[in-house]
Amino acid sequence: MDAKQAKAISDQWMIPTPAGAYMAGLENRPIIERAEGIEVIDTTGKRYLDFGSGQMAAALGHNHPRYVASVKRSLETISHSTKTFLNVDRLELHRRLGEILTPPLQKTLFLVSGSDAIEAAIDLARKATGGVDVLALDMALHGSTSFVTRSLTFGWGRAKHRLAAPGTSSILTPYAYRSPLAGGNDFVEKCLQLSFEMADANFTAKPAAVILEPVLSAGGIIVPPPGYVKALTKMAHDRGMLVIMDESQTGLGKTGKMWGHLYEDVVPDIMTVSKHFGAGMPVSAVCTTSEIAQQAVDNGYFATRSHACDPIACAAGVASIDIIQQENLVERAAAIGRRMQSAIEAMAKDVEAIGDIRGRGVLYGIELVEDRGTKAPASDLCRAVVAQCQQDGLLVQSRGSHGRMNVVRLVPPMVSTDAEIDRGMEILENALRAAVRGQTAKAA
Missing domain, CATH: 3.90.1150.10 (Aspartate Aminotransferase, domain 1)
Incomplete structure (x- = not known):
């Protein structure tokens, strides 16, 4: 298929979104x-x-050969299963992921996409705390497929969606290269103090959580300065909020540590995992402590998808962990x-x-x-x-x-x-x- 044929198909059959990725200059794209x-x-x-x-x-x-072999084995045995029953690959993935989490993170729940995991993590925090308001950094990207995740994706601009989920607002990204607050030893303090003063003024209810990436990827590879995450965590906890780490693009080794949060002396209350977690298959996870999980479940927490625990996806997740550890x-x-x-x-x-x-x-x-x-x-x-x-x-x-x-x-x-x-x-x-x-x- 050449570029001319591809353009003809896309012009006739594709919804042209996102325009920048698919349609603009399509004839020059491989x-x-x-x-x-x-x-x-x-x-x-x-x-x-x-x-x-x-x-x-x-x-x-x-x-990767190990991933291909794992998926092939699942295709030849069982690739899909009802969530009413447990399956062997799902149980194995819960165990294997749990073993590499940073304590006290222990409990996991599987979904399909990164956006799924973020949405489920937000709901988990709200159920566990009884709060509503959630904060994200103003250059963040946390997903685009749900009302909640796209409302927390400030880096792309929420105006294109016209509506935003209630109880979602932003705080300043610690973008030291461009921030007008940068330039002194008190950058972290000034950035967070101003952020939380504005957040306190804008909360519409009891706050529930703040979510951030250890490295803001789509926002321009923004690495928070030393001490930022630890100070943010304290300010969030002082307000009864949980800290959610979106490790979709930083987890499972990408930063040179197993988890991006290991660069700070902080363990998040909730963490999400996706992207290469499935080595090519779509699978994501929400991870938290036993205490937070139980608090949320006691208050009616529930999150799932039809293909959330499919054996084929879970087998791919196990293979992914194998590859990372053994290689x-x-x-x-x-x-x-x-x-x-x-x-x-x-x-x-x-x-x-x-x-x-x-x-x-x-x-x-x-x-x-x-x-x-x-x-x-x-x-x-x-x-x-x-x-x-x-x-x-x-x-x-x-x-x-x-x-x-x-x-x-x-x-x-x-x-x-x-x-x-x-x-x-x-x-x-x-x-x-x-x-x-x-x-x-x-x-x-």
Whole structure:
């Protein structure tokens, strides 16, 4: 199938959303046919290094043999089961996930998508506390498929949905590179004090929870400064609120630790897991303590989906944990992060468009600016870099929020070799230089 055929099908049969991802410039986008390891191959046979890990969910590589064998075994035995009965793969996944959680996190509940898990986590917090109001960071992305999750996705802008769920509001993202509050040793204190003063004024009922990502991914790879999460947790607990960590894009090794929250001396009250949890199959989880789980259930908590505990998805989840543990991918992610950081720092020495470098493990962002002094966001340049990378065989994405899309997001699979990382970094550097030359020529 070529691009012309793909456009004809999409024009006739697809609802054109999200426009930026599917419709705009469709004729220039590859049509993916298959994948191997960290590469995807289009219908022309062209290969691309996948430094987006698919939709962030192929962090274990594409079609990992252990994952394929697990799914194949389930297909040949039982792939779907009623939730009325327990099944062997579900029980095994509860045990295996529970064993790698940070105590006192212990209890788990399985769903299908990341949005499912966030919605269920919010309801869990509300049932456990008796509260209603939920806070999220103003550059956050927590899902788009439910009324609650899209109401907490402030980074994309809630205005496009016209309606927002009651009891949802935002607090300031600790974006040290751009925040007007940054610049001193008291940035964390000022950011949180102002945030919670506004939150207290806007609460419509007893508050229930605050939700955040250990690293804000879609918002532009924003890494909270040291001490932020611990201070936020105290301020939330002082108000009777629970802390929910959305580990969809940071959990299970991506940051160079098993869980992103391990970088702070804090254990969340509730945690969600998704993306590469299923190694390619859609499965997510809500995790909490025995005490919180019991409080919520006593108050009527219930969350499920028709395919939430399917044996095939649970078998994939077990395979995912096996791969991460037996192939030492947590340590590998940390090593990849160090390699990428070094390569990007070398680029930044003479590529003036690189304004900031942020990330942990395999999750990295390069913020592009028109001028390092003014920090004016270079969104057009970022788009050009992403397009040039694609042309040269490297898939990356642009990310950001509040009208800025000037961060190149790098998320290579944790199974990437040093040679593959180096090749990706070389393509990226050449694309950066070519895009800068192009912008300079246009301005002349």
